[in-house]
Amino acid sequence: MTTQATIGLDQQTKDIIKATVPILQERGAEITSRFYGLMLENHPELKNIFNQTNQRKGDQSKALANTVYAAALHIDQLEEILPHVKQIAHKHRSLNIKPEQYPIVGKYLLLAMKDVLGSSATDEVIEAWGKAYGVIADVFITIEEEMYEETRNTTGGWVGFRNFKVTKKIVESDVITSFYLEPVDGNLFPSYKAGQYITVKAKIDGEPNEHLRQYSLSCAPTEGVYRISVKREDAIGANPAGIVSTFLHEKIQEGSVLPISAPSGDFSLDQTDSRPLILISGGVGLTPMMSMLETVIKEQPEREVIFIHAAKSGNLHAMKDRVAEITSDYEKVTSYTIYDSPLKDDKCDKEGYIDFEWLSSILPTNDAAFYFCGPKGFMRAAYQNLKKFNVANDDIHFEIFGPAEDISA
Template identity: 40%
Template sequence: MAAPLDDKTRAIITACVPALEGHGLAITTEMYRRLLANPAIRDLFNISHQKDGEQPRALALAVLAYARHINDPGVLGAMVERIAEKHVGLNILPEHYPYVAEALLGAIGHVLGDAATPEILDAWGKAYWFLADILIGREKEIYEAHEAAPGGWVGWRPFRVARRVRESETVTSFELVPTDGQPVMRHQPGQYLSFRLDVPGHGSQRRNYSISSAPDDSVYRISVRRIEGGVVSDWLHASVDEGTELLVSAPAGDFVLEQAPAITLLSAGVGLTPLMSMLDTLMGAGNAPALHYIHATRTPQTEAFGSHVRTLAAGGRIRHDVFYSRETPADDVVDAGTTQHAGHLTPEWLKAQVQPGGVYYICGPDAFMRSMVATLKEAGVPGKAIRFEFFGSAADAELAA
């Protein structure tokens, strides 16, 4: 366990909050510039999140939250868990942490100039290693759990694409089996796989993709939306066929299904992928809860897994609503247990669906999640009953909080 920070260090970090509010993004941007100059470290990152500024923004929010709560870091437990799970998925090891310390302290000095006194840099060095030791300890526990689990592993394991299926005009699924023919670790519904990929013309790439299938001992499925200009998604759709080998790390992530008497799954676009794993898991349970699945998409052509969900709804196993924002049907068309809606999913409609005591799992674009989370809270749903997953870095201030 990391030794507690002394009073002087905590006071200095607290005094730095205004500077972080004004210069935090500049500091984290400079930090990543320094880190990514090292090829051995650069390969650990999703470079697309650097190009759009998402990762520096996410880290700036995390550093600011840490400084604000330096006197009671326990309240940041959920953030620490999410970071640790992400690090394990990417196979971050203790020996990588000194590189980050050097880059962070160097960036603070570079951005703040003479204001970054030796006393301030010393305090941030202590604060960094305090948090780093907590993360290293938690990551060690997760690695050990992965190694001990039936079918588990640590590091990058070769998998083969056993099957690919076109789910919609934009989403394709890839079923993955290990090349060694041995069992795989059963994931928790909602978790993701991390990939180490060698994309021709773009070199080494790292990506996370949610597992869209129910837990299984032999196979995983990911479902990937093709993004125009997306380095990895374009390559997966255009070039990765059955038989292609990919390097994969063990399932990770803290957005996981927990039992409750009533559950609502709420997704938009490709945000449905982790919820498909939850849905199929719940359908396979002997005593499934009352389940409502709400999905928003552009058109019937972009609706992945639509026929599968409709089959469940037609059998009376779930309540299902789907919203089409473009090329919409007539409003409120009921078709064998599925209600189709024209237009966007609105806060007013969602408030009318709130189930007392229900738990809500949400995944989709940040703006969608921000709207849904705010709506549920306004409707009286307690924060602990609202769970959501980020695709990429947590770069939205409201959601990260």
């Protein structure tokens, strides 16, 4: 990536970019917040792509600011951010981002820099960032085109959105419901890797824009069906109820049709690894973990698995009966349940939170593959606990729902 991606950047340009690192660290979120405001005001059609809830929370702005900052920091060695680029490219492919949208982003990113930084954004700085953005955009476009081509060439694969019918709707807990999906056209559709997700396009009465949301597939790839298990996001304090999750829970029934993208994502189970598999989840973060669990018992039945799930209480704990059944049927699988606020008749292995002392007491080794997913606070704690347990970086795998964030800070 370095030799090809930075070949068009002269040393002076790279020096100017590197000189902007401190100000991007300080004011990056301010710049990207202004960027989204400018772009969506002038291109309202892009509201059909960008998650407006994340816009309101500021999560999207922070994620973009982190990406811009990382690009500036590693402008001499862009291969350092290649894993991050590929992760974003998977999401872009799932959202059907097009090459012609990149110049729009570049235009308003530079305008936002000028707007926020004022006299600090000299013509020289803006020109340097224009060049750098062009190079970085080309990297994204190239990687994404390869992903689109791979999807087109996959048996049953498609690019864009394809109509799937809800064949079953199953209530899993007080807040999580599963939707089983099969193609309306009855034609072949591709398998996926355990841990991947699809994008659902929601067209909601009364909403001016379409809404795109990404949901992990929660069953094994061999089931011959796609299943998503969606948490209904209720209003809490100043945060309104989730538009799409509420729509799915209340309006979508068996027989309803949903346009979805083909499976995507770089968070997936490595089945070439036969070491113990540790799956740790919090709340609805169990969805990709269930896909991995269902996969490994079928395809690696001799592999030791420890499945750890944390929920607030039993009524909010989805798929507990299925996990209990698997634990009973497969001697290599051990499961643990942690409830933060258990109800009167709840049974669990630990009350409160997953802390280092408890985790280290039940884990057989740190020479294992660790996968975890859940709310961001939960994931930060899980990451810190695993690092304290001396787990190698290459053995730590996680998925963040929504815009990427550094949980290792």
